[in-house]
Amino acid sequence: MTRAPASGGSPNRPRRHGEDPVADRMLDAALTRIEAQGMTVSLADVGMEAVIAEAGVSRATAYRRWPSREAFLADVLVETVRRTSLIPETEQDLVRLLEVVDDHRADLGGEQGRRDLVVEALRVSVDLDVRRIVASPRWRTFVSLAATYQGLPEGAVREAVGSALAEAEEAFVARRAGIYANLVGLIGYRLAPPLQGDDGFRALSGATGAMMTGVVLRALPRPAWLDERHTTRLLGASREAAWSEPERLLVGLLLSHLEPDPDLAWDDATIEGLLTRLEGQVAELLSRPSRPAAPR
Template sequence: MRMADDHGISTERPRQGRMTSEQIRRRMFDAALATTGTRGMTLGFPGLQMDDVIAAAGVSKSSVYRLWKSRDAFVGELLNEAAATFADQLSDDRALRTAIELVASRPDLHGTAEGRRRLLLELIRVVLEQNYYSTIDSAAWQSFLATSAALLADDGSENLRRVAETLRRGSERFVEAMASFHEAMARLLGFKLRDNFAGGFTLYTVLGSAIVEGLAVRHLSNPAVTDNFYLGPPTLTDEPTEWAPSAIGFLAIYDTFIVADPDFDPRTIDAYLKELATATGAGSAPPAGT
């Protein structure tokens, strides 16, 4: 029986444990993405079973179908949620940590432009190989790719418009983070963009990312080519060394747009290494020579 006070306002307490619509949405999205986050989603979530997601979310079927009239309606909203989730997982600070450790370990190369160029070449060789294999092994990237592919079926729907906008914002954040990395490496080792290159480190990064992601897509059909290694220019020694295709492709961009800064003072390297290490949460750069 409902009870009311003297003003006619109900004094009945709401049932304990009843979830709001937003809580149900969050549980359903989390349950669905938990599966795609470990395997990588495919276009349209073909393996997604609503009953399985509902069971994993711990919600009632009736409450789910009050929010979404069909599986297609749920998948439409899930695409946008996936776009936001996986776009935010594309970048991390592993490249910066690798660079800090490498540069700190070779103080003998800091003093000359040629030595610093060798270090930068080694950074390109190591980091671009790392980026490529991280990409092809990443469920987040596979899911981001599949979500992007959904845009090919553009039907003018509001769901796909939101997906496109979410992907754009995620891509911009990724490019911004990687552009900051490349700019930091150039500054650290005394290099800069050529004066006649108007695209800045943003375009430099977009071109490099296109190489890595293009090879990652090619890997799906022809891994024998994309996963092979080829002899390339020497880096830390005078001997030719093995380069991944992603690093070879990026090297062409580097050679086209990057030059030594004639005003660079190599005595700034140690201080900037410490600044970068602090920014990554590493605390401090490894001692030089370790």
């Protein structure tokens, strides 16, 4: 693959945000336009001239940085991918999870009560997670690019976007695996064989990420699908709940690879210890200064 000179804004050069203030203003303006208007894979709405005007930079400066529209669009798409990250829970989401824990607290002395809590907490968490992604303009663009970037013309732009998507997916898998490893300990579960250790959590993370992408792609043109529910008992729970298909698929996948930790002695001290750790982590998240608002 041929590399263009760095001064030409090569799509293959690992330019990072903060290196070039003028380029950053252009890319910020382009991404703002994408988030406000959406984007098709043809990129017809990301006109370089319009972005130059919105960024308040001179045409000469912009075209020195990007001699061609192809180079500019490559950097826009790569920057879009790089700025996409896992979306943390909102304050409302965390409060909802605490309500689930409190609702099940009295029954945690029995195995069935603990199963009911795990199933319901995962069901609620999955629903909130899917809704955050579907409501995020940047994530909608990311998922669309992941599904359709090969429709871009062959060449450096498509190669650069493909590489950025692969790097982002690897980062998401690693981040999600760490979240799962922490969560499993908090709820008194462990990986079920044959999965084990860090590799097991990465495998589970990769599988749920792939399923999540499929769920989001289906929900984007039909968001009402998330509200189509059937009241039933699933996955070993004794309580009925109103399950959506995404919840059933994703929670079923997670619980098919998790099991109660047989080494835990479920006495009052163990239960209170787990609840204290869980509530402490939620309280820590709530105290952080930049919690996102609920998706509109």
